[in-house]
Amino acid sequence: MVGIIIMIRVDCSFIKRTQDYPCKAMRRQVLLFFLVFSLTSVFGQVSYSIPEEMEKGSLVCNVAQDLGLDIKRLKSGRARVHSGDSPEYIELNRDRGVLLIKERIDREALCGDTTPCALLLQMILENPIELFRITIEITDINDNAPSFASSEKRIEISESAIIGSKFVLEKAIDADIGTNGLQSYSLNPTNNFALKLENQADGSKKVEMILQKPLDREQEQHILLLLTALDGGQPRMSGTMQITVNVLDANDNAPVFTKPVYKATITENSPAGTSVITVRASDKDGGSNGEISYAISNSKRRLSDLFQIDRKTGEVILIGQIDYEKTKLFQIDIEATDNGGLSDSSKILLDVTDVNDNSPQVKILSKSDAILEDSPESTVIAMLSVNDPDSDRNGEVKCNMNDDVPFKILNTINGFYSLLTEVVLDREVAPHYNITVTCTDEGVPSLSSSVTLTLQISDVNDNAPVFDRSSYEAYIVENNTPGLSIFTVKATDADWNQNARVSYILEDSSVNGVPVSSYVSVSADSGVIHAVRSFDYEQIKDFHFRVKAQDGGSPPLSSNVTVKIMIQDQNDNPPQVLYPVQTGGSLVAEMVPRSADVGYLVTKVVAVDVDSGQNAWLIYKLQKATDRALFEVGLQNGEIRTIRQVTDKDAVKQRLTVIVEDNGQPSRSATVIVNVAVADSFPEVLSEFTELTHDKEYNENLTFYLVLALAVVSFLFITCLVVIISVKIYRWRQSRILYHSNLPVIPYYPPRYSDTLGTGTLPHVYNYEVCKTTDSRKSDCKFGRAGSQNVLIMDPSSTGTMQRIQSEKSILDEPDSPLEVSYIMI
Secondary structure, eight states, X not given: OBOOOOEEEEEOTTOOXXXXXXXXXXXXXXXXXXXXXXXXXXXXXXXXXXXXXXXXXXXXXXXXXXXXXXXXXXXXXXXXXXXXXXXXXXXXXXXXXXXXXXXXXXXXXXXXXXXXXXXXXXXXXXXXXXXXXEEEEEEOOSOOOOBOSSSEEEEEEETXXXXXXXXXXXXXXXXXXXXXXXEEEEEEOOSSEEEEEEEOTTSOEEEEEEEOSOOOTTTOSEEEEXXXXXXXXXXXXXXXXXXXXXXXXXXXXXXXXXXXXXXXXXXXXXXXXOEEEEOOEEOSOOGGGGOEEXXXXXXXXXXXXXXXEOTTTOEEEEOSOOOTTTOSEEEEEEEEEETTSOEEEEEEEEEEXXXXXXXXXXXXXXXXXXXXXXXXXXXXXXXXXXXXXXXXXXXXXXXXXXXXXSEEEEEEETTEXXXXXXXOOOTXXXXXXXXXXXXXXXXXXXXXXXEEEEEEEEXXXXXXXXXXXXXXXXXXXXXXXXXXXXXXXXXXXXXXXXXXXXXXXXXXXXXXXXXXXXXXXXXXXXXXXXXXXXXXXXXXXXXXXXXXXXXXXXXXXXXXXXXXXXXEOOSOSOOEEEESOOOSSXXXXXXXXXXXXXXXXXXXXXXXXXXXXXXXXXXXXXXXXXXXXXXEEOXXXXXXXXXXXXXXXXXXXXXXXXXXXXXXXXXXEEEEEEEEEEOSSHHHHHHXXXXXXXXXXXXXHHHHHHHHHHHHHHHHHHHHHHXXXXXXXXXXXXXHHHTTOOOOOOOOOOOOOOOOSOOSSOSXXXXXXXXXXXXXXXXXXXXXXXXXXXXXXXXXXXXXXXXXXXXXXXXXXXXXXXXXXXXXXX
16 A cells, blocks of 8 residues: 655744634645555654743644544544653644643753754554654743853953953853854953953854953952843843952963863763863963863853863863763863963863663554454554664664564554554464564664563354264163153354353254154253153154254354164063964864874964063963973974873863063063863864863853943943933923924934944844934934844953954964964854
């Protein structure tokens, strides 16, 4: 990006010292130049000129207008003025966009003799960060009068002093500069002396009093003179010093320095007592008139606080601390005076050598405490100001950062650095950074300073929840309690706070046409999966569904996982005997010829268990038998075989009780009674089993069921009579209302109902049918035909059905069946 810096210098030296005086009264000098640089911000620079000693609150200028900034931008960018190490003399009014005087400015205290005197300010705006340099030149006003170090001076001069003799006078000090500074001197009266001014290299004036008329001690022993120092301000200000000349006896030779100018160097921070230089002066007079004393002339810098000269030897010694950054060159005026009052002057030019004694000064002008992790590259996070007061290589500074942070530092303007992101940040990798900026100068040895910034990385919802497994499998035993916790799914989100809050949702799906929500539920907060119903392994063995994990970000991110639930079998079903079929009123017997050998297959007990696994493993045992020595049951296959040769002594009727057990824990069982007829002919079997029907136990059961059937039929008969009578009465009452009704008669005949159970003592089963309409005046009871033609008479204690028996019989009668079974129906 191409940036343009506009420098504007506004001379406000003619501003009236009123707070509200507009900037339109300024005489503007505008200097435009362009600077091309690759930055993301455009910096501006303006310069102003104001007089010193303006009152607090006085208007400096409308900086917003000069920089082309809007007042809203100043407020939104939290504009502020940074003055570095100097006191805050200027403040910014954001509401008006103007610069105001915050503290009275004394140019002499601020800059001393330095010209021009200027305040270097930086105006900083944020969001985005912008930097503007403001230079305010402080112009001098005539607020200081020239002054002498002492109000009077005594000079002793020999009467033999020749015309043209020079006497060095103390120079006046005026803190002002330029035309407001010290301009001239005057001496009154001028009968014996004239004033001579000599310009020096530092801009000051050397003041000497020249004798222009011989002195006569006998005529005038004391001469009073008034030395006046005048500045060039408006109005002019002055200072005076009273000079008293004591006329002495003749001393006709003045001291003379060996050099008009002495040069020396000294290293800054030299300790007190360091010898700077030794000056020499000679006097041709002898005796006391030839004795010379040295002194440092007074100057505005008060050099007597830093240097001291030995009055006898002329050795200049350092007694204070000197700093190159404050003063690079000292000009020391010295005097040599003999006892006769004659004197000479010279100058010492003392160069101060710089020492790398100042570390770079690093200050944070603006910084961001937090930044979004998806911020683009080269986003500015801070601006630094770096300054090293040392000179040359001692003042050259290079800045760098610690290597383990993804940031870079860029020198934007001389002395100003920007910290920028180097790559796209990721809060999940590093939630915060401690950035240490170290600035090192080029001195020997080098000095450095560092500053540490802590930058928090704000979270962005850029990570979806992740399950700890790609899929889940869980087991639950059937016949569970509804609401039982099956297991827990777990997902984690690498984001933070609300973005990492995971909720679990059961996705819509169906199992065998039934919504999965009727099988299981998922806790939204914990991910615990609960069983909604009790499961039956025989109905459903496993099913699967999907669980979605969704975070709390905006927009939310989610992921899902497949969960498979497998039902584990319990031994909750007993074995079911398929063959032989247990009938009620009829008896089934297996025939065994008396010629059967050992191992003859009598029949086979066939049973099944709807459970699975070892719960469905069946074993067959012979529980009771008429003759245990004749038959055995296969433990695994249920085959009933003879274990010895059948003889004539064996009973025709053999009754075997076989128990079928599964392998569950606890095991369940079922029993079946197998009747076996040991005979070679059918009549023999028939006579034996006929007696069986008259068994006492059978007769007792039959009597019980007959009584029970009679009671049920009687109850039904009485109930029907009550219903018929009630209907008759109801119709009779309705006929009185509907007798003259014109409503059509719509007969309705409900379907017949037939009792096919055949329970009771009646020889036939009849169907009863009651018909009525809204206009019927009669109730008819119809007796249907006997239903015994389609009725299968069975033992009420039997749990089987005809259809089941027929189906099982069809299985056993298949041609491939190895068994032949004979049935005898009684």
